[in-house]
Amino acid sequence: MFENFITSLMTVEGFAFYLFSFLTIGLFSVTVMSKNILYSMTSLAAAMVLVSGFFFLLGADFLGVIQIIVYVGAVIALYAFAMMFFDATRDIKEKNTNSFVVFLLGGMSALVLVLMFAAPIHSNDIQALYPMTEGVGNAQDVGMVLFTKYLVPFEVAAVMLLVAMIAGIILAGKKMNHSITENMEIDNDAKDEIMIQKDKE
Amino acid sequence: MEATHLLPEVTWVGVLIKTVIILAIISALAGFGTFIERKVLAFMQRRLGPMHVGPYGLLQIAADGIKLFTKEDIIPQNANKLIFMVAPLITAATAFIALGAVPVFPDFTVPDFIPFIGGTFVPSIASDLNIGILFVLGMMASGLYGPLLAGMSQANKWGIIGAARTAIQFLSYEVITALAILAPVMLVGSLSFVDFNMYQSGGVSSWLIWQQPVAFILFLIAGFAETNRTPFDLLEHEAEVVSGYATEYSGMRWGMFFIGEYANMITISVIAAIVFLGGYDASSSIGWLTIMLKIAFFFFLMLWVRAAWPHVRPDQLMWFCWKVLMPIAVLNVLITAIIVLL
Numbered sequence: 001m002f003e004n005f006i007t008s009l010m011t012v013e014g015f016a017f018y019l020f021s022f023l024t025i026g027l028f029s030v031t032v033m034s035k036n037i038l039y040s041m042t043s044l045a046a047a048m049v050l051v052s053g054f055f056f057l058l059g060a061d062f063l064g065v066i067q068i069i070v071y072v073g074a075v076i077a078l079y080a081f082a083m084m085f086f087d088a089t090r091d092i093k094e095k096n097t098n099s100f101v102v103f104l105l106g107g108m109s110a111l112v113l114v115l116m117f118a119a120p121i122h123s124n125d126i127q128a129l130y131p132m133t134e135g136v137g138n139a140q141d142v143g144m145v146l147f148t149k150y151l152v153p154f155e156v157a158a159v160m161l162l163v164a165m166i167a168g169i170i171l172a173g174k175k176m177n178h179s180i181t182e183n184m185e186i187d188n189d190a191k192d193e194i195m196i197q198k199d200k201e
Numbered sequence: 202m203e204a205t206h207l208l209p210e211v212t213w214v215g216v217l218i219k220t221v222i223i224l225a226i227i228s229a230l231a232g233f234g235t236f237i238e239r240k241v242l243a244f245m246q247r248r249l250g251p252m253h254v255g256p257y258g259l260l261q262i263a264a265d266g267i268k269l270f271t272k273e274d275i276i277p278q279n280a281n282k283l284i285f286m287v288a289p290l291i292t293a294a295t296a297f298i299a300l301g302a303v304p305v306f307p308d309f310t311v312p313d314f315i316p317f318i319g320g321t322f323v324p325s326i327a328s329d330l331n332i333g334i335l336f337v338l339g340m341m342a343s344g345l346y347g348p349l350l351a352g353m354s355q356a357n358k359w360g361i362i363g364a365a366r367t368a369i370q371f372l373s374y375e376v377i378t379a380l381a382i383l384a385p386v387m388l389v390g391s392l393s394f395v396d397f398n399m400y401q402s403g404g405v406s407s408w409l410i411w412q413q414p415v416a417f418i419l420f421l422i423a424g425f426a427e428t429n430r431t432p433f434d435l436l437e438h439e440a441e442v443v444s445g446y447a448t449e450y451s452g453m454r455w456g457m458f459f460i461g462e463y464a465n466m467i468t469i470s471v472i473a474a475i476v477f478l479g480g481y482d483a484s485s486s487i488g489w490l491t492i493m494l495k496i497a498f499f500f501f502l503m504l505w506v507r508a509a510w511p512h513v514r515p516d517q518l519m520w521f522c523w524k525v526l527m528p529i530a531v532l533n534v535l536i537t538a539i540i541v542l543l
Contacts, residue, residue, distance in 0.1 A: 036281065038281050038284045038350065038353060038354055039281075039283075039284070042284055042287070042346075042350060045343075045346060049343065061330055061331065061332050061336075062332050062335070065332055065335045065336050065339045066335075068339040068340070068342070068343060069335070069338065069339040069342055072339075072342070072343045072346075073339060073342030073343055073345070073372075073375065074342075074372065074375075077345055077346075077349065077368055077371075077372055078372070080346075080349050080350075080353070080368060081365070081368045081369075083353070084353065084361060084364065084365055084368075087356075089279060089280065089281045089353075089354065089356045137331055137332075137391070137392075138331065138332060139332060139392060
């Protein structure tokens with residue numbers, strides 16, 4: 001087994017895979033272990049970039065870039081935005097009130113890990129249900145599967161996101177036409193005129 | 202140059218040389234860009250601009266460079282030191298990685314008389330991905346972490362307000378950039394810069410700007426916002442937030458933010474030139490000159506707009522993005538889709 005490791009490390013793909021693996025696991029552990037918000041957030045974002053490396057290694061360029069755009073460009077940026085409500089330079093004191101939950105989650109993670117490592121035993125039987133089409137780009141290939149086989153889940157996800165978006169607008173947008181910094185009584189239409197008059201003075 | 206269809210094989214040495222060229226020239230261009238910016242602004246405001254160092258102030262670049270490199274690198278006492286130090290690197294690195302996937306300079310073969318690397322073919326794109334546009338947009342999107350982490354790590358109120366503005370502005374205008382560029386992508390049916398260039402190879406009349414004028418204007422506006430150019434440069438608006446995320450930075454770390462910003466300006470110019478204005482003409486030998494001129498035009502346009510337009514307010518910025526630009530962008534995509542289907 002150790003010889004296999006060494007030989008696979010000699011190839012470019014193998015080396016890149018192990019490099020990305022160690023870096024990803026290392027960075028995700030920093031995310032979990034660190035008591036500093038900034039360290040956790042930065043390492044989470046960096047690890048998400050490195051995860052896209054696996055997609056690139058497998059030739060799935062499109063999914064790799066989507067991974068970067070969605071997770072790094074949007075999701076974690078929004079986490080960061082939420083973290084601005086805290087003093088990010090100070091360490092956090094964690095309160096651990098329920099050790100049963102910790103025990104349960106830890107045990108389940110261990111179980112998943114064992115299953116993951118045991119999975120290669122059956123890897124010889126695995127066949128691609130939707131193999132890549134020759135001569136077609138990555139984006140087209142994803143599109144073909146998405147809009148034929150997985151059309152219903154895709155549409156359900158779209159509806160879910162729409163519901164979330166409308167809910168967000170309703171929650172946040174009750175007084176969207178009133179500016180907080182200006183007088184709340186002023187009607188929105190008259191506001192611009194008042195601004196112009198202020199400038200004239 | 203004529204035989205662009207029979208390109209020699211790209212070796213890793215060629216890619217390495219290309220990378221070094223991009224790093225060297227774009228970093229130098231960032232310095233030269235400041236000089237040009239100051240001169241153009243000065244002439245538009247009936248001033249002379251930098252005049253004292255060298256002829257026409259040309260050596261001002263060297264003076265600025267010496268100042269940047271030798272200035273003390275100050276790290277505030279209460280800042281999160283590691284993140285504070287890393288943040289400018291993120292801005293510069295993502296900007297240059299984005300430039301790695303766009304065709305910037307012409308391809309050439311290193312002459313044989315140079316030892317070791319003679320005869321190596323240097324490609325025009327360091328990494329020719331077939332999803333180039335998405336990659337560049339994604340990299341520019343991750344460039345957001347530079348200002349964001351800088352602002353959050355420095356324990357400074359102006360910094361954190363600047364970082365918050367960065368996050369809002371970049372996230373919002375990314376949506377516009379992506380939607381604007383989606384319409385041309387649907388027409389061409391590819392995400393590769395080379396395919397875009399081939400699609401518009403039939404002269405000026407085949408440029409996508411004539412078919413997609415709305416997308417072009419939307420992309421330019423969003424590009425200005427994403428590179429933090431003047432009508433939308435609220436991240437470091439002196440009158441309100443001192444320097445925003447860059448308040449506590451000095452010396453070369455500040456310079457890296459600066460270089461990253463200029464590199465992003467060039468990237469946006471390159472994307473606009475290739476996607477909307479026909480790109481490089483692969484069949485003629487002066488094709489690369491034309492794309493350089495187009496890139497230079499967009500760079501000049503950014504300076505021109507800076508001299509001509511005032512800042513907007515932050516609430517106007519958000520209103521403009523979500524209530525004006527996004528509906529137009531979605532409509533544009535919808536109409537394009539209907540026309541493509543018909």
